Amino acid sequence: MSAQISPDITQIPPDLERLGLLAFEGRFPLLLAEAAAVHHIPVVAFGVEGITPPELEQMVERLHWMKLGQISKFIEKMHEENIRHVVMAGRVQHNSIWKYRGFDKRGLKVLGRLINRKANTVLRAIVDELALENIQVLDQNLFIRSCMPEKGLLTPWRPLTRREEADIEFGFPIARQVAGIDIGQTLVVKDLAVIAVESLEGTDETIQRAGRITGGGNVVIKVSKPHQDSRFDIPVVGPGTIRSLQKAGGGVLAIMSQQALFFDQQEALEIARQADIAVTVI
Numbered sequence: 001m002s003a004q005i006s007p008d009i010t011q012i013p014p015d016l017e018r019l020g021l022l023a024f025e026g027r028f029p030l031l032l033a034e035a036a037a038v039h040h041i042p043v044v045a046f047g048v049e050g051i052t053p054p055e056l057e058q059m060v061e062r063l064h065w066m067k068l069g070q071i072s073k074f075i076e077k078m079h080e081e082n083i084r085h086v087v088m089a090g091r092v093q094h095n096s097i098w099k100y101r102g103f104d105k106r107g108l109k110v111l112g113r114l115i116n117r118k119a120n121t122v123l124r125a126i127v128d129e130l131a132l133e134n135i136q137v138l139d140q141n142l143f144i145r146s147c148m149p150e151k152g153l154l155t156p157w158r159p160l161t162r163r164e165e166a167d168i169e170f171g172f173p174i175a176r177q178v179a180g181i182d183i184g185q186t187l188v189v190k191d192l193a194v195i196a197v198e199s200l201e202g203t204d205e206t207i208q209r210a211g212r213i214t215g216g217g218n219v220v221i222k223v224s225k226p227h228q229d230s231r232f233d234i235p236v237v238g239p240g241t242i243r244s245l246q247k248a249g250g251g252v253l254a255i256m257s258q259q260a261l262f263f264d265q266q267e268a269l270e271i272a273r274q275a276d277i278a279v280t281v282i
Contacts, residue, residue: 216249
């Protein structure tokens with residue numbers, strides 16, 4: 001078991017006997033499956049070909065593979081497995097919906113009902129579609145609330161400079177406004193100026209773009225939305241985020257207290273130490 005994962009029974013539904021895991025890209029699905037095992041909850045995973053990490057198959061009771069957009073198959077398999085609760089975990093490239101052309105009939109109907117194609121709108125439509133099948137989508141932080149750090153400096157060997165503190169104070173309310181209108185959850189600032197705003201490219205590419213503009217020393221602020229839906233939209237950071245900041249010339253990563261999942265924290269902070277990057281929870 002990961003040292004960062006500790007038992008948490010406060011948010012487990014009393015009727016949860018088997019958990020469905022809709023698994024996308026990255027470490028998130030692996031950590032959630034690991035945490036479910038701590039609670040002795042059987043997990044049946046539903047992976048997307050070319051996206052879901054294949055090692056997940058060794059950590060769950062069963063892993064059903066499907067293609068992106070096969071909503072009918074996904075729901076059919078969930079009923080076969082008698083799944084009534086599901087968690088979504090992992091990254092979905094926001095531009096996938098424009099690139100992919102393999103949606104089944106039910107998937108096309110869901111897309112046809114969308115008022116726009118913002119990430120939140122698409123994911124909420126999937127949640128609503130599952131509700132029609134008596135399948136409840138649970139919070140993403142199920143079992144892993146211990147991965148959401150409290151307020152404070154996580155890199156005591158690398159305190160913030162006055163300039164960096166001023167950049168956080170300047171950028172934080174802007175980041176919240178940008179997130180509130182569902183553009184992106186990451187803002188990069190330097191010297192009281194906005195350098196980059198996350199859009200469809202994702203956090204890592206936003207950090208890299210900002211690094212190319214300034215040469216480094218940026219302050220990366222990752223926030224939750226004012227009305228965050230914790231079923232599919234919790235901000236996530238980890239070693240990959242720190243490595244991206246390192247490649248972009250270093251600086252500061254600031255996340256929100258009890259609002260972001262920080263995975264593999266020990267590894268990430270060691271990378272930050274070596275790269276002289278500050279990590280703070282605001």
